[in-house]
Amino acid sequence: MNFGAGMSGGIAYVLDETGMFDENCNLDMIDLELVSSPAEEAELRGMLERHSEYTGSRRAVEVLANWDAYLPKFVKVFPMEYRRVLGQMTREDQATRREEVMQA
Numbered sequence: 129m130n131f132g133a134g135m136s137g138g139i140a141y142v143l144d145e146t147g148m149f150d151e152n153c154n155l156d157m158i159d160l161e162l163v164s165s166p167a168e169e170a171e172l173r174g175m176l177e178r179h180s181e182y183t184g185s186r187r188a189v190e191v192l193a194n195w196d197a198y199l200p201k202f203v204k205v206f207p208m209e210y211r212r213v214l215g216q217m218t219r220e221d222q223a224t225r226r227e228e229v230m231q232a
Contacts, residue, residue: 132158132205140205141172143191149203161204172202 131142133154141163142149150160163169173195180188191198 130154132207135205135207136209137207138210139207141175142203142205143198143201144203145201147201153205157208159206159208161206163199163202163204168204169199172199 131149131153135154135158153160163172173192176188176192179185180192
């Protein structure tokens, strides 16, 4: 009922087959997104492939075998605090690069 409470880092991918996952989340601390980029899709698929390989999960095999049907049902859980920190790090990296270019 309180998924994401206290989640300050990392990203989770949840298979939401009912479309009601958001009702069980702490939306004050996390954002829910679709898996929207090819990089995210590759990351998710790779995690499922490794999970299947390491555990022999029949469920993972089923999801992978029907990837196009299951992919839209995945929700990306992104903690707001983590997003803020990543944004700050990106701004700091850009400032450092600008300084390096100006010094060159």
